Amino acid sequence: MAIPAExxxxxxxxxxxxxxxxxxxxxxxxxxxxxGVVAVPKPKPTQLLIKVSLASINPSDVMFVKGMYGQPRQxxxxxxxxxxxxxxxxxxxxxxxxxxxxxxxxxxxVTGWGSWAEYAVAEAPACIALIDxxxxxxxxxxxVNPLTALAMFGIVKxxxxxxxxxxxxxxxxxxxxxxLAKEEGFRPIAIVRxxxxxxxxxxxxxxxxxxxxxxxxxxxxxxxxKAEQPRIFLDAMTGPLAAGIFHVMPKRSRWIxxxxxxxxxxxxxxxxxxxxxxxxxxxxWLPVWMRQSPERREWAEMEAQKRFSDGRWTTDVTAVxxxxxxxxxxxxxxxxxxxxxxxxxx
Amino acid sequence: MAIPAExxxxxxxxxxxxxxxxxxxxxxxxxxxxxGVVAVPKPKPTQLLIKVSLASINPSDVMFVKGMYGQPRQxxxxxxxxxxxxxxxxxxxxxxxxxxxxxxxxxxxVTGWGSWAEYAVAEAPACIALIDxxxxxxxxxxxVNPLTALAMFGIVKxxxxxxxxxxxxxxxxxxxxxxLAKEEGFRPIAIVRxxxxxxxxxxxxxxxxxxxxxxxxxxxxxxxxKAEQPRIFLDAMTGPLAAGIFHVMPKRSRWIxxxxxxxxxxxxxxxxxxxxxxxxxxxxWLPVWMRQSPERREWAEMEAQKRFSDGRWTTDVTAVxxxxxxxxxxxxxxxxxxxxxxxxxx
Numbered sequence: 001m002a003i004p005a006e007x008x009x010x011x012x013x014x015x016x017x018x019x020x021x022x023x024x025x026x027x028x029x030x031x032x033x034x035x036g037v038v039a040v041p042k043p044k045p046t047q048l049l050i051k052v053s054l055a056s057i058n059p060s061d062v063m064f065v066k067g068m069y070g071q072p073r074q075x076x077x078x079x080x081x082x083x084x085x086x087x088x089x090x091x092x093x094x095x096x097x098x099x100x101x102x103x104x105x106x107x108x109x110v111t112g113w114g115s116w117a118e119y120a121v122a123e124a125p126a127c128i129a130l131i132d133x134x135x136x137x138x139x140x141x142x143x144v145n146p147l148t149a150l151a152m153f154g155i156v157k158x159x160x161x162x163x164x165x166x167x168x169x170x171x172x173x174x175x176x177x178x179x180l181a182k183e184e185g186f187r188p189i190a191i192v193r194x195x196x197x198x199x200x201x202x203x204x205x206x207x208x209x210x211x212x213x214x215x216x217x218x219x220x221x222x223x224x225x226k227a228e229q230p231r232i233f234l235d236a237m238t239g240p241l242a243a244g245i246f247h248v249m250p251k252r253s254r255w256i257x258x259x260x261x262x263x264x265x266x267x268x269x270x271x272x273x274x275x276x277x278x279x280x281x282x283x284x285w286l287p288v289w290m291r292q293s294p295e296r297r298e299w300a301e302m303e304a305q306k307r308f309s310d311g312r313w314t315t316d317v318t319a320v321x322x323x324x325x326x327x328x329x330x331x332x333x334x335x336x337x338x339x340x341x342x343x344x345x346x
Numbered sequence: 347m348a349i350p351a352e353x354x355x356x357x358x359x360x361x362x363x364x365x366x367x368x369x370x371x372x373x374x375x376x377x378x379x380x381x382g383v384v385a386v387p388k389p390k391p392t393q394l395l396i397k398v399s400l401a402s403i404n405p406s407d408v409m410f411v412k413g414m415y416g417q418p419r420q421x422x423x424x425x426x427x428x429x430x431x432x433x434x435x436x437x438x439x440x441x442x443x444x445x446x447x448x449x450x451x452x453x454x455x456v457t458g459w460g461s462w463a464e465y466a467v468a469e470a471p472a473c474i475a476l477i478d479x480x481x482x483x484x485x486x487x488x489x490v491n492p493l494t495a496l497a498m499f500g501i502v503k504x505x506x507x508x509x510x511x512x513x514x515x516x517x518x519x520x521x522x523x524x525x526l527a528k529e530e531g532f533r534p535i536a537i538v539r540x541x542x543x544x545x546x547x548x549x550x551x552x553x554x555x556x557x558x559x560x561x562x563x564x565x566x567x568x569x570x571x572k573a574e575q576p577r578i579f580l581d582a583m584t585g586p587l588a589a590g591i592f593h594v595m596p597k598r599s600r601w602i603x604x605x606x607x608x609x610x611x612x613x614x615x616x617x618x619x620x621x622x623x624x625x626x627x628x629x630x631w632l633p634v635w636m637r638q639s640p641e642r643r644e645w646a647e648m649e650a651q652k653r654f655s656d657g658r659w660t661t662d663v664t665a666v667x668x669x670x671x672x673x674x675x676x677x678x679x680x681x682x683x684x685x686x687x688x689x690x691x692x
Contacts, residue, residue: 071622267613268614272416275631276629278631280628280629281626283620283626
């Protein structure tokens with residue numbers, strides 16, 4: 001495939017981190033990215049150059065471009081952590097070369113060449129060669145959510161208790177986790193912020209869905225925790241809400257933080273619980289999980305593809321926005337609930 | 347040995363927890379304990395009744411009687427977590443019976459019958475039969491500090507990095523840890539609150555001693571952390587100081603909380619560090635450590651006794667206060683720096 005010298009991309013307009021946190025909603029694209037034309041990069045020895053078919057927009061992308069994610073922004077570089085596409089050039093290392101010409105799901109990580117562009121760069125270990133039965137929409141959203149869901153539900157299974165708690169319960173990620181849990185007889189307790197999210201999550205398999213904005217939230221949380229004894233808390237929020245949930249959980253509970261949707265201060269309400277109740281506060285990050293065990297990683301990659309191929313999983317698509325219109329159309333598309341927004345190079 | 351029907355003791359005058367935290371200094375005994383006479387208790391099947399020779403006063407005792415420790419107070423019950431004495435009655439279970447008539451170091455845990463009394467009750471697994479070469483002063487302070495020091499330095503050794511950080515660096519416990527670390531070529535970074543504590547700790551083996559009250563503390567902390575790359579943080583304080591120390595520590599650092607000397611709020615300054623840097627916040631509690639591995643526990647019990655017997659360790663005694671004078675003499679004795687205060691039944 002002929003590779004052009006230049007490409008269109010949505011380029012970051014800021015460096016580093018935001019001076020002030022600003023919430024998790026993308027109110028507009030202009031403060032954070034701008035359309036531009038840059039030279040198509042060359043992959044390093046361990047990397048792949050990918051012609052992007054479809055790029056996804058995850059909550060972590062929004063947090064990143066707003067400067068509130070745990071990685072620094074790079075002005076002038078394309079944004080976008082995830083996508084699907086075709087490998088058009090590879091580095092010289094064997095793993096990278098093994099991906100030549102393949103259709104891959106990819107995560108751009110810290111390469112600096114994101115997926116909101118005609119071409120992206122990913123490290124070979126952050127790519128999955130896709131089987132033909134996986135649609136582009138599913139491949140473009142294969143890594144961040146599905147693999148994280150399999151990984152985090154794996155933590156729940158290893159812990160052994162049937163019940164566990166998730167915040168941001170109506171997210172795509174949590175829906176995947178809840179469905180996995182239902183299949184295996186586990187009892188997810190989902191925390192949401194709107195009553196209209198409750199029926200869908202119950203249908204998917206949540207044992208309890210609690211609205212944190214409800215007047216009786218504290219009481220129902222305590223009763224639910226007492227009845228279900230959840231020990232794993234998969235938390236996308238942090239802040240006082242998450243701290244309060246962890247506080248009422250039983251002995252040996254693990255607060256596993258994977259997102260930072262609430263930028264306000266996160267207190268440890270009673271550090272004595274860490275001492276006398278062996279509670280632990282830790283984090284989850286997919287790249288670390290993937291590095292820890294190649295076997296587990298291969299299993300998860302194949303499991304996700306099987307589930308998308310046979311229809312057990314499917315990505316709800318809210319909108320596919322052309323790259324040329326992404327500046328104007330993305331914020332409104334993201335504001336719609338319950339589905340995923342993609343950017344497609346045109 | 348004839349066991350009397352009644353005994354003198356310092357009895358707790360409060361139940362449960364303090365409504366408001368009040369600092370870690372014992373300004374007076376009267377608000378928290380009162381002298382009294384109560385029936386000598388009978389040990390349960392797993393317990394020992396011990397005639398107290400010497401009871402120690404640890405920072406955790408002060409926090410406990412003030413209602414700021416992670417266990418509820420029990421009005422009318424004797425205070426005191428630790429001591430040395432002779433077993434005068436045992437429960438029927440084999441482990442308990444094996445301690446009959448022995449001189450033991452003991453921790454009263456949650457039996458409700460503390461060591462600030464003529465007789466105390468301890469669970470058999472919380473007792474150590476002492477070899478003759480261990481002095482009473484060392485036996486009475488054998489468990490809480492020496493075993494904790496061996497256990498926590500063991501965590502440092504398992505982690506592998508030579509440097510580690512301790513708060514409350516001038517405590518008896520930290521002095522033991524620092525001396526252990528020096529023997530094995532480790533590099534403790536001790537945080538203290540007074541300049542006059544610096545020379546002693548350096549002599550004991552601290553690689554760095556930083557005064558958290560100094561104007562340049564933040565700068566020297568950052569420089570020290572950068573140079574030494576400590577990954578273990580053994581923290582007796584919590585609160586903003588501890589949170590700030592953890593914040594500047596490198597990837598994969600573990601904040602291990604074992605005390606709560608600062609009752610103010612403990613924030614997680616950047617939860618993203620738990621995600622992207624695999625930092626972890628956990629607790630340490632000796633009874634849990636002792637349950638986890640009987641072999642390790644036996645090793646630590648013998649190691650502590652050897653060190654006290656051959657003089658490598660010695661307990662600095664500030665005062666031995668008679669039980670009959672403990673109400674009036676204890677606060678002033680505790681206010682003296684650098685040594686331990688004991689209560690002796692008279």
